[in-house]
Amino acid sequence: MEFDVVSCLTDKNESGAAVVVHQCREQLMPRRGMVKQLTNNMYPCQNVFGEASTNEDVYAACGRPLLELASSGGVATCFMYGQTGSGKTHTMTSIQRAVAEEIFTKA
Secondary structure: OOOOOEEEEOOOOOOOOEEEEEEEEEEEEOOOEEEEEEEEEEEEOOOOOOOOOOHHHHHHHHHHHHHHHHHOOOOOOOOOOOOOOOOHHHHHHHHHHHHHHHHHHHO
16 A cells, blocks of 8 residues: 655644654554554644645745845744655755845845
């Protein structure tokens, strides 16, 4: 059986934005043998982007507000977390490019 290991819940849900990690495991039960169990762990997040999100979506929600904060004298940091090979470097490169373009078009 195949299933998604991670589900993204956007802030349109009552629980707010979150990532749900689904884990299938087997446990030895007396008189029943090996029993498969599916557990779900929810991790709340400020922003969650699913596989249909574009780099522009991520920049609008995360990059631009950080640029505005830094432009007004604040300190801004963008932290990306995800599985190896999921596209973090590609997305971060796009965010950096968009920030540079916006800085130099406003100057």
